[in-house]
Every structure is written in C-alpha cells, then in structure tokens.
Amino acid sequence: MTDQSGSEGTKRDRAAARRRSLILEAAVMCFLENGYHQTGVRDIAKRAGVSLGNLYNHFQGKHDVLAEIAALERAELAPILDLLGRSGAAPAVLDRFVTAYATYLAKPENVILAIEITSEAIRKPDIGELFVANRAGLVAALSSVIGRGISDGDFRENIVPDETAHLIIELIDGTAYRAVLSEIAMRSVLGGLKDFIMAGLRP
Amino acid sequence: MTDQSGSEGTKRDRAAARRRSLILEAAVMCFLENGYHQTGVRDIAKRAGVSLGNLYNHFQGKHDVLAEIAALERAELAPILDLLGRSGAAPAVLDRFVTAYATYLAKPENVILAIEITSEAIRKPDIGELFVANRAGLVAALSSVIGRGISDGDFRENIVPDETAHLIIELIDGTAYRAVLSEIAMRSVLGGLKDFIMAGLRP
Amino acid sequence: MTDQSGSEGTKRDRAAARRRSLILEAAVMCFLENGYHQTGVRDIAKRAGVSLGNLYNHFQGKHDVLAEIAALERAELAPILDLLGRSGAAPAVLDRFVTAYATYLAKPENVILAIEITSEAIRKPDIGELFVANRAGLVAALSSVIGRGISDGDFRENIVPDETAHLIIELIDGTAYRAVLSEIAMRSVLGGLKDFIMAGLRP
Amino acid sequence: MTDQSGSEGTKRDRAAARRRSLILEAAVMCFLENGYHQTGVRDIAKRAGVSLGNLYNHFQGKHDVLAEIAALERAELAPILDLLGRSGAAPAVLDRFVTAYATYLAKPENVILAIEITSEAIRKPDIGELFVANRAGLVAALSSVIGRGISDGDFRENIVPDETAHLIIELIDGTAYRAVLSEIAMRSVLGGLKDFIMAGLRP
DNA sequence: CATGAATGAGATTTCATTCAT
DNA sequence: CATGAATGAAATCTCATTCAT
Numbered sequence: 001m002t003d004q005s006g007s008e009g010t011k012r013d014r015a016a017a018r019r020r021s022l023i024l025e026a027a028v029m030c031f032l033e034n035g036y037h038q039t040g041v042r043d044i045a046k047r048a049g050v051s052l053g054n055l056y057n058h059f060q061g062k063h064d065v066l067a068e069i070a071a072l073e074r075a076e077l078a079p080i081l082d083l084l085g086r087s088g089a090a091p092a093v094l095d096r097f098v099t100a101y102a103t104y105l106a107k108p109e110n111v112i113l114a115i116e117i118t119s120e121a122i123r124k125p126d127i128g129e130l131f132v133a134n135r136a137g138l139v140a141a142l143s144s145v146i147g148r149g150i151s152d153g154d155f156r157e158n159i160v161p162d163e164t165a166h167l168i169i170e171l172i173d174g175t176a177y178r179a180v181l182s183e184i185a186m187r188s189v190l191g192g193l194k195d196f197i198m199a200g201l202r203p
Numbered sequence: 204m205t206d207q208s209g210s211e212g213t214k215r216d217r218a219a220a221r222r223r224s225l226i227l228e229a230a231v232m233c234f235l236e237n238g239y240h241q242t243g244v245r246d247i248a249k250r251a252g253v254s255l256g257n258l259y260n261h262f263q264g265k266h267d268v269l270a271e272i273a274a275l276e277r278a279e280l281a282p283i284l285d286l287l288g289r290s291g292a293a294p295a296v297l298d299r300f301v302t303a304y305a306t307y308l309a310k311p312e313n314v315i316l317a318i319e320i321t322s323e324a325i326r327k328p329d330i331g332e333l334f335v336a337n338r339a340g341l342v343a344a345l346s347s348v349i350g351r352g353i354s355d356g357d358f359r360e361n362i363v364p365d366e367t368a369h370l371i372i373e374l375i376d377g378t379a380y381r382a383v384l385s386e387i388a389m390r391s392v393l394g395g396l397k398d399f400i401m402a403g404l405r406p
Numbered sequence: 407m408t409d410q411s412g413s414e415g416t417k418r419d420r421a422a423a424r425r426r427s428l429i430l431e432a433a434v435m436c437f438l439e440n441g442y443h444q445t446g447v448r449d450i451a452k453r454a455g456v457s458l459g460n461l462y463n464h465f466q467g468k469h470d471v472l473a474e475i476a477a478l479e480r481a482e483l484a485p486i487l488d489l490l491g492r493s494g495a496a497p498a499v500l501d502r503f504v505t506a507y508a509t510y511l512a513k514p515e516n517v518i519l520a521i522e523i524t525s526e527a528i529r530k531p532d533i534g535e536l537f538v539a540n541r542a543g544l545v546a547a548l549s550s551v552i553g554r555g556i557s558d559g560d561f562r563e564n565i566v567p568d569e570t571a572h573l574i575i576e577l578i579d580g581t582a583y584r585a586v587l588s589e590i591a592m593r594s595v596l597g598g599l600k601d602f603i604m605a606g607l608r609p
Numbered sequence: 610m611t612d613q614s615g616s617e618g619t620k621r622d623r624a625a626a627r628r629r630s631l632i633l634e635a636a637v638m639c640f641l642e643n644g645y646h647q648t649g650v651r652d653i654a655k656r657a658g659v660s661l662g663n664l665y666n667h668f669q670g671k672h673d674v675l676a677e678i679a680a681l682e683r684a685e686l687a688p689i690l691d692l693l694g695r696s697g698a699a700p701a702v703l704d705r706f707v708t709a710y711a712t713y714l715a716k717p718e719n720v721i722l723a724i725e726i727t728s729e730a731i732r733k734p735d736i737g738e739l740f741v742a743n744r745a746g747l748v749a750a751l752s753s754v755i756g757r758g759i760s761d762g763d764f765r766e767n768i769v770p771d772e773t774a775h776l777i778i779e780l781i782d783g784t785a786y787r788a789v790l791s792e793i794a795m796r797s798v799l800g801g802l803k804d805f806i807m808a809g810l811r812p
Numbered sequence: 813c814a815t816g817a818a819t820g821a822g823a824t825t826t827c828a829t830t831c832a833t
Numbered sequence: 834c835a836t837g838a839a840t841g842a843a844a845t846c847t848c849a850t851t852c853a854t
Contacts, residue, residue: 034326035322035325035326037240038326112325115321115322115325116322118318118322118380118384119238119318119319119321119322121384122238122315122318122383122384123237123238123241128384131384132384132385156402158398159395159398159399159402160395163392163395164395164399166378166381166392167374167377167378167395167396167399169377170373170374170376170377170378170380170381171370171373171374171377173373173377174370174372174373174374174376174377175369175370175373177321177373178369178373180325181321181324181325181331181334181335182335189366189369192362192363192366192367192370193370195361195362196362196367196370196403197403199359199362199402199403199404199405200399200400200402200403201402202402
C-alpha cells in the first residue's frame with residue numbers, strides 16, 4: 001500500500017496538476033466573460049468539470065485562484081521579456097519589444113484580465129505585488145535596454161532609464177485599455193504609438 | 204395654494220438635491236475605502252445618514268449611484284478642461300495642463316475611483332460611455348491645442364493631434380495608476396513625465 | 407370662514423366621495439390585473455391619480471380598500487337580489503335568477519375578485535364576514551323562493567330550503583370558477599347547469 | 610470507490626428526499642396558518658429545521674414549493690379516485706365517492722390549501738395546470754361512472770356525463786368552502802348534499 | 813482526493829405606513 | 834385635505850466556504 005501510494009502519488013501529482021490547470025483555465029474564461037465578482041466559485045468548478053468541494057483541495061478559495069492567474073501572466077510575458085534580453089541595437093530591440101507587447105495586449109482578454117486584476121490589486125496586497133512584479137520585470141529589462149541605448153548614443157542622455165521604461169509600458173498599457181473600451185483595433189494606433197515613443201527617446 | 208405648492212416644490216427640490224449630494228459623497232467614500240463590490244447599499248445609506256429605503260427614492264440602485272459618480276467627474280475635470288481653452292503658446296498651455304491634470308490624479312481617491320469605474324465600465328455600457336465621454340472632452344481640447352502647436356511650428360508636423368492627445372492622457376493616467384499601486388509620489392515623477400511628453404512633440 | 411367651511415364642507419364631501427370612488431375603481435383594476443398581494447398601495451394611488459399619502463386620508467390602508475370593495479359587491483348584487491323578491495311562480499323566478507347570477511359571474515373580473523376576496527377572507531374575519539354577508543343575502547332570498555316553491559307544489563317537499571339555496575349558489579359559483587380557470591364560456595354550460603338545478607328540485 | 614459512490618448516491622438521494630418531504634410538510638403548515646403570501650421562505654426553513662440557504666438546494670424558491678404541494682394533492686386524491694374505478698352499481702359507487710371526497714374536504718387544511726392554490730393558479734399558469742389536472746382526473750373517472758349509470762338506466766338519459774361530473778365536483782367543493790368560511794361541520798350538510806346530487810341524476 | 817449538501821451571513825430591493833410641510 | 838420623502842422591517846435569493854461521507 002505504501003509503495004503503491006508512492007507511484008500513485010506521482011500519478012496523482014500529475015492528475016492534480018492537470019486539475020489545477022483545468023480550474024485556472026476555466027476561471028480565466030469566467031472572469032473574462034463576467035468579471036471576478038460576478039463569477040461564482042460554482043461557475044468555475046462547473047466549467048472546469050470539477051466538483052465544487054474539490055476546487056478547495058487545489059486552491060484556498062476564489063481569491064487564491066485569481067492570485068495564481070496573476071502569477072500565470074508571468075509565463076505569458078516571458079517570451080516578450082526574452083526579446084529585451086537579445087543582443088542588437090537598442091532602438092531595434094525596443095521596436096521589436098513594443099510590437100510584441102502591443103500584440104500581446106491586442107488580445108482583449110489579456111487587457112480585461114489585467115484590468116480585473118488591477119482592480120483587485122488595489123485592496124489585496126498579495127495580488128498587487130504579483131501584478132507589479134510582472135510589470136517590474138518588463139520595466140527592469142526595458143530600462144537596461146534604454147541604458148544601453150543611451151550609452152550607444154542612440155537615445156538622449158537626459159532621460160532616466162527606469163522612469164522612461166515605466167512611461168513606455170504605461171503608454172502601451174494605456175493604449176490597450178483605450179482600444180478595448182473604445183473598441184478600436186490596436187494595430188491601427190500602433191504606428192503612432194511607436195513614433196511617439198521613439199521621438200521621446202531620440203537625442 | 205397652488206402658488207404655495209410651487210415654492211414648496213422648490214424647497215423640496217433643494218432638500219432632495221442636498222440628499223442626493225450627501226448620498227453621492229458617502230458612496231464615494233465607501234467605494235474608495237472598500238471598493239464598489241465590497242460596498243453594500245446599506246453602508247452607503249448609513250454613512251450618508253439616510254435610511255436604506257430612502258436611498259431608493261433618489262437613486263435606482265447601487266449601479267445608478269456609481270453612474271452618477273462617474274458623471275460627477277465631469278464637474279471636477281471642468282477647471283482643468285478650461286486651462287486648455289485659454290490663449291497662450293501651445294507648449295505653455297500644455298505644460299500647465301499636464302501639471303493640473305497630474306495634480307488632480309495625485310489624489311489617490313481620484314485614481315482609485317477611476318480604476319473602480321473602469322472596471323465596471325467594461326461590462327456596463329452606460330458607465331463605460333460616461334467614462335469615455337469625460338476622457339473624450341479632455342482629448343478633444345488637448346487635440347485642438349496640439350493642432351495649434353503644430354500650426355505655430357511649436358510641435359512636430361508629422362504627429363496626429365488626436366492620437367497624440369490620447370497618448371498624453373494615457374501617459375498621465377498610467378503614471379498615476381503606477382503611483383497609487385507602488386505608493387510613490389506623483390510629483391517625484393512629474394518632471395520626467397513632462398520631459399518625455401515634450402520630447403515627443405518637439406520638432 | 408365658519409359659514410364658508412359649511413358650504414365648502416359639502417363641496418368637499420362630494421369631492422371626497424368622488425376621490426373614494428376613483429380609488430376603489432383603481433384598486434379593483436389593480437387587484438384584477440395583478441392580485442391583491444402583488445398590488446402596491448402606490449400602484450393604486452398612481453392609477454387613481456391620487457397622491458400616495460392622500461389615499462390614507464380616505465382609507466385606513468390597503469386592507470381597508472379591499473374591505474370596501476368586498477362591501478361594494480353588495481350593490482352589484484342588488485338588482486339580482488331584487489329578482490328573487492319579484493312575484494311569480496317559483497320555478498320561473500329561480501330560472502331568471504340563475505340566468506342573472508350566472509351572467510354576473512360570466513364576467514371574469516367578478517370571479518377573480520371574488521377569489522381574491524375569498525383568499526383573504528380566510529384569515530381576515532372582517533372581510534370574511536362581508537363576503538359571507540353578500541352570499542347570505544342571496545341565499546336567504548333564494549331560500550324564501552324555494553320555500554314558496556315547495557308550498558306551491560312546484561318543488562320537492564323533502565328538501566331544506568336554506569341548504570338547497572346554498573347548494574344552488576355554490577353550483578353557480580363553482581361553475582364560474584371553472585369557467586375562468588379553464589377559459590371556457592359560461593353560457594356554453596349554463597343550460598346543463600339549469601337543468602341539473604331544476605332536476606334537483608322537481609318533485 | 611465507484612461502486613461505493615453508487616450506494617452513497619442512493620443514500621444521499623434518500624436523505625435528499627427526506628429533506629424535501631420535511632420542507633414540504635413545513636411549508637404546508639405555514640401556508641395553512643398564515644397563507645402563502647404571509648409566509649416567508651425563512652419561516653418554512655425554520656419550521657423544517659433546515660437552513661435557509663439549503664432550502665434553495667432542494668427547491669427553486671417559494672413558488673416552486675407551492676407547485677410541488679399542488680402536485681402532492683394528486684397522491685392524496687389517488688385512493689378516492691380508485692373508488693370510482695371499482696365495479697358496482699353506479700349509484701352506489703357514486704355515493705361512496707361523494708362520501709370519501711367530502712370527507713377529504715372535511716379537513717379544513719385541504720380546503721384552505723386548495724383555496725390558496727386556486728388563488729395563485731389564476732396568475733401562475735403552471736400551478737393552475739396542476740390544480741386543474743387533479744380535478745380533471747376526478748372528473749374523468751366520475752364522468753365514466755355517470756355514463757355507466759345512464760347505460761344501466763340508473764341515471765337520466767338527458768344529462769351530459771362530463772358536464773354533470775363537473776357540477777358534482779363543484780357542488781362538493783363549494784360546500785366545503787362554505788363549511789370552512791362559515792365554520793360549520795361538513796358532515797351536517799352531507800346528507801342534503803347527497804340527496805341533491807342524486808335527485809339531479811335520477812331518471 | 814472527491815463530492816455536493818449544508819450553512820448562514822449578507823446582498824439588494826420592496827412596501828405599507830407615517831409625518832412634516 | 835394634499836403631498837411625497839422618509840422610514841425600517843421584511844422578503845427573497847446568492848454565495849464563499851465547510852464538512853461528513
């Protein structure tokens with residue numbers, strides 16, 4: 001029995017991981033469709049094909065589910081973050097990054113989820129931290145690229161890399177929010193967006 | 204008798220208006236402290252010193268209260284909007300505007316309320332419209348100033364006034380959001396913000 | 407002033423009586439459409455074109471309004487009651503009465519109102535009394551006619567007039583209820599109804 | 610495990626059925642004492658010894674509870690319905706049926722419940738159908754017996770079985786209503802009632 | 813780990829009635 | 834008498850979470 005439980009444990013771990021994924025995906029869909037507060041734990045469980053009580057074996061509760069989703073964003077942002085680590089002229093790297101990040105936010109679901117999370121983040125420190133952390137990773141890498149750009153003479157000298165990195169992220173985020181709320185296409189404003197950013201950096 | 208009822212009506216109207224204000228102020232405080240969804244109609248009524256049932260004589264419900272608050276933002280933004288109507292060199296007008304708007308958003312309450320409203324705006328079209336309308340007013344006036352700046356040769360010729368106006372607003376909004384979430388002071392980043400904006404516009 | 411109030415009083419009395427009628431009519435319509443419990447005092451006042459508060463100057467409350475409506479039925483039943491007082495052979499009188507009463511109940515509104523009142527009558531003694539009183543009047547007069555019919559040899563001797571009167575009323579009431587619930591026409595069953603009644607009385 | 614869950618399911622089902630019964634019984638008592646509209650879901654739950662929220666796990670709401678009660682009447686009427694299926698001379702069968710049905714309605718609870726249901730039936734089609742269906746069963750069986758009585762020469766030829774069946778039911782129902790409202794004993798009028806019915810059928 | 817009935821606090825909303833004007 | 838804002842109790846229903854099985 002003990003041995004069995006050992007091998008079963010591995011199987012169980014895999015099954016459990018699958019369950020967690022299923023639940024998280026279901027939660028994302030629910031939150032997207034109806035918002036965090038309008039979504040009931042029941043809805044999530046039903047959509048995930050999991051019993052209500054069992055959800056509590058995998059997550060501490062509804063709040064915990066949202067926190068994990070916020071944490072998941074990190075994985076989605078990883079490839080975009082990678083772009084900033086690649087070698088190349090700073091302006092070219094920045095350009096590719098802006099395109100990639102804006103494309104990521106062109107999916108309304110990513111934006112809506114972010115707004116939902118932001119809204120919770122204000123009053124739930126743990127979620128706030130996760131959210132800020134994700135942005136912080138982008139900002140740090142972006143800041144580094146900007147620094148390099150300054151050193152290379154590609155960008156103005158009198159800008160603070162870190163601050164500027166924040167501003168760029170906010171510019172893209174803000175444009176994405178607007179795109180969702182006003183129901184306009186992200187790509188139609190991407191050109192002007194890039195232009196504005198580059199103009200702000202040019203020596 | 205009929206004449207009297209006329210003056211009585213006015214008195215009543217005034218009293219009713221006062222009540223409405225009281226309730227709205229109370230609601231703002233509640234939403235700020237606990238968020239829209241965590242706030243009960245009961246909490247609002249209690250804080251306003253109004254009976255629960257009576258609140259429903261003045262508003263259709265919680266949702267209606269939020270909608271009116273969203274509408275109220277317009278009044279608060281009016282003086283800032285006025286700045287953009289004043290004569291003067293476009294860069295100077297823009298500078299004063301950015302200062303004023305950033306100062307407005309330096310109050311966390313204004314930002315939190317905006318986030319709260321944005322969050323609802325996604326799924327409640329009527330609130331979404333109000334929110335967009337407020338921003339739209341700013342954007343239109345700002346766009347006009349930018350247009351003037353271009354004509355006067357103060358700003359680059361290859362920018363689209365309307366798009367750029369949006370970007371500037373988003374830049375300030377985004378910075379304000381970050382300031383609240385990261386608990387940093389708005390004024391400490393105002394300089395860099397202005398610098399970035401101006402750089403984006405300079406010919 | 408005192409003199410005026412005297413003449414005014416009369417005017418007022420008339421106006422007040424009109425108001426009462428208006429309110430009662432409005433209440434009947436409301437009760438018919440939505441039932442007693444689903445109807446709000448507000449609805450009645452609005453429909454009557456009377457202010458909410460003023461309704462309480464004329465009636466003690468919602469319950470009182472229903473009580474007066476129950477009392478009003480008496481007036482509507484009066485002409486039918488009269489038929490039973492007319493001279494003539496008992497079978498003929500009875501026949502005319504059944505026709506008249508069944509015609510009265512052919513109007514669904516009268517039936518629905520009666521059901522509504524019955525339902526309240528169970529737990530509100532005062533309304534119960536009114537309701538029973540109305541039927542009691544009919545029953546008494548009907549009983550007297552039946553008694554005459556027995557004396558004249560038109561009806562069986564071994565029936566109790568009072569009991570039989572009750573049964574006849576119940577037969578008509580019941581048929582009317584069924585007509586409303588099953589949405590069939592009262593007149594289509596009137597023939598069989600009369601036949602059954604007469605057969606029950608024939609010597 | 611899966612097998613166990615099968616038996617567990619049955620156990621649960623039994624427990625659930627018990628709960629449902631408990632709630633329905635409690636509801637009946639509440640409706641009897643205070644009427645449908647005066648009874649709160651809370652009252653029912655409390656009386657059933659069930660938590661308020663749990664009631665909603667078994668019924669969709671108050672309305673649903675009443676509907677099920679209306680449906681339950683069928684079971685109570687079954688043995689009476691059976692009497693009409695028994696062989697025997699039509700008059701004797703009819704006599705036994707009238708006695709049984711009148712005895713059923715001699716219990717004020719059955720009558721009050723019926724009135725309560727009738728009252729709701731007017732505006733809630735689903736409940737109306739249930740109510741009519743129960744009566745329809747009785748009427749159909751009764752009609753068949755009357756038809757047999759006519760064939761056998763026990764009853765008049767010029768009566769329509771179906772219509773007459775309706776009339777008989779209404780006669781008993783009406784008498785029962787009166788008995789409750791006037792607080793007289795059903796059995797004291799049963800003799801006259803039977804006599805009247807039989808007289809109406811006799812050739 | 814899996815299940816879903818059970819809990820009970822709480823949410824929103826309605827409504828008969830009162831009362832100051 | 835006329836008005837309708839004010840009251841606050843009560844009603845229905847939801848929901849995150851627990852727990853016995």
